[in-house]
Structure formats: structure tokens, C-alpha cells
Amino acid sequence: MYIDSAYLQRTEESNIDDIEQLFTCSICEGILNKPYQCKICQNNFCEHCIKEWEEKNHSCPMRCSNYSFEENICLFNLLSNILFFKCQKGCGTIIPYSKLEEHINYTCPNVNIQDFRQKFEDLSVEFENYKIRFETKKYTNLKLKKCYENLIVENAEIKAQIRSYENVINELNFQKLYDLGEINLNNLIQRIDKNIVFEKEDLIDEKIFTKLNIEKIKRENNILNRKNERLENKIKLLK
Numbered sequence: 001m002y003i004d005s006a007y008l009q010r011t012e013e014s015n016i017d018d019i020e021q022l023f024t025c026s027i028c029e030g031i032l033n034k035p036y037q038c039k040i041c042q043n044n045f046c047e048h049c050i051k052e053w054e055e056k057n058h059s060c061p062m063r064c065s066n067y068s069f070e071e072n073i074c075l076f077n078l079l080s081n082i083l084f085f086k087c088q089k090g091c092g093t094i095i096p097y098s099k100l101e102e103h104i105n106y107t108c109p110n111v112n113i114q115d116f117r118q119k120f121e122d123l124s125v126e127f128e129n130y131k132i133r134f135e136t137k138k139y140t141n142l143k144l145k146k147c148y149e150n151l152i153v154e155n156a157e158i159k160a161q162i163r164s165y166e167n168v169i170n171e172l173n174f175q176k177l178y179d180l181g182e183i184n185l186n187n188l189i190q191r192i193d194k195n196i197v198f199e200k201e202d203l204i205d206e207k208i209f210t211k212l213n214i215e216k217i218k219r220e221n222n223i224l225n226r227k228n229e230r231l232e233n234k235i236k237l238l239k
């Protein structure tokens with residue numbers, strides 16, 4: 001609500017010119033209505049003025065490099081103690097600053113019942129909108145929660161799957177190496193059985209190759225045993 005300084009009630013202690021200068025909103029140029037202060041430049045603006053400004057401009061009206069506004073409760077209390085207004089609807093009541101909006105909109109005997117009904121309707125619509133927004137957010141939140149819970153379960157399933165794949169892969173690797181070594185050994189045995197004459201170097205090569213492969217398999221086997229033991233321990237811990 002725009003507060004017109006023309007309706008300020010002059011008292012002996014207050015000098016209206018000073019009040020106008022000190023407590024004017026630089027956006028609407030009326031008396032500050034629910035003052036909000038910029039934390040940087042400390043200028044005050046009406047709550048509705050600064051919220052509208054912030055939404056459009058994303059800045060402080062005084063061009064502060066940084067900006068953030070907070071309700072100036074001290075100033076509101078001060079204004080509540082020193083400012084009084086004549087009713088602009090002409091009912092003759094002298095209204096304290098803190099009751100001005102309530103009086104003009106609702107409690108003044110000159111408030112048109114039609115206006116009052118309209119305001120009530122507007123408020124009801126606003127209330128319904130908030131309710132819908134609240135319900136939508138609640139619904140989204142529940143959906144996200146369910147999704148999160150499902151992900152936790154899926155994650156555990158995937159982990160278990162990976163573990164079983166790891167075991168299969170380890171077994172396959174071991175089998176492959178073992179097969180390779182056996183094929184070489186069998187070749188050697190077959191050649192000996194068939195009395196195939198080996199060159200001395202040939203035999204040595206073959207023997208070394210087979211021996212190396214067997215050593216390799218033994219090593220791999222040991223590594224795999226240790227790996228499997230570790231995996232089994234991990235699985236035990238998970239159980």
C-alpha cells in the first residue's frame with residue numbers, strides 16, 4: 001500500500017517536513033510501508049516496493065555492488081511510535097502507523113462492503129494458489145524420496161552383480177591360463193610319445209616355455225586365491 005504523506009497527523013513533537021525527508025521510500029516516494037533495509041547502503045524501502053524492484057532489476061536501487069535486504073524492525077517500531085495519520089477515507093479516525101493498512105482496507109467504517117468482499121475473494125484465490133503450490137511441492141518431494149529409495153536398492157543390486165561378475169572373470173582368467181599351459185604340456189607329451197626327434201635347442205625351448213607357463217599359472221593362481229579370499233571377506237562383511 002502506498003502511504004501518502006499528505007495524511008500525516010501533525011503533533012507538537014514531530015516536524016512533518018523532517019519526517020517526510022527521513023522516512024520516505026525512494027521508489028514510491030511515499031512514507032515507508034514496512035521498511036526493508038539494504039544491508040550494504042542501509043537505505044530503506046517499502047517492503048512491497050523493494051520486492052517488486054528486486055524481482056525486475058536484481059539489484060539495489062542505490063546501485064550497491066552487492067545487495068541483500070532485511071526487514072528493518074527497529075525502524076518499524078520507531079515509526080509505530082511517532083507516526084499517526086488522518087483516515088484518507090474521511091471517517092475522522094486518527095490511526096497509528098502500525099494499524100494504517102488494516103484500517104484503510106478492513107476496519108474503517110467507510111470501507112465499501114463491495115471492496116471488502118473483493119479483497120476477501122482475492123485473498124481466497126491467493127490462498128488456493130499457495131495451497132496448490134504446496135501440494136505440488138509435497139507430491140514432488142514424495143516422488144523424489146521414492147526415487148531415492150529405489151536408487152539405494154538398485155545400487156545395492158548393481159554392486160552385488162558387479163561382485164559376482166568379478167568372480168566369474170577371475171575364474172575365466174585362471175581357466176584360460178591353465179588351458180594354455182596344459183596344451184603346451186600335452187604337445188610335449190605327444191611329441192615324446194610319437195618319438196619325434198627333438199633338436200636339443202627345441203626341447204630346451206619347449207621345456208622352458210612349459211615351465212614358465214606353469215610358474216605363471218601358479219603365480220596367477222596364488223593371486224586369484226588371495227583376491228577371492230578378500231572378496232569373500234568383503235561379501236561376509238556386507239552380509
Ligand SMILES: [Zn+2]
Pocket residue numbers: 025026027028029030032033045046049
Ligand atoms: Zn515505497
Ligand SMILES: [Zn+2]
Pocket residue numbers: 038039040041042043060061062063064067
Ligand atoms: Zn543498497
Ligand SMILES: [Zn+2]
Pocket residue numbers: 087088089090091092093103108109110
Ligand atoms: Zn477511516
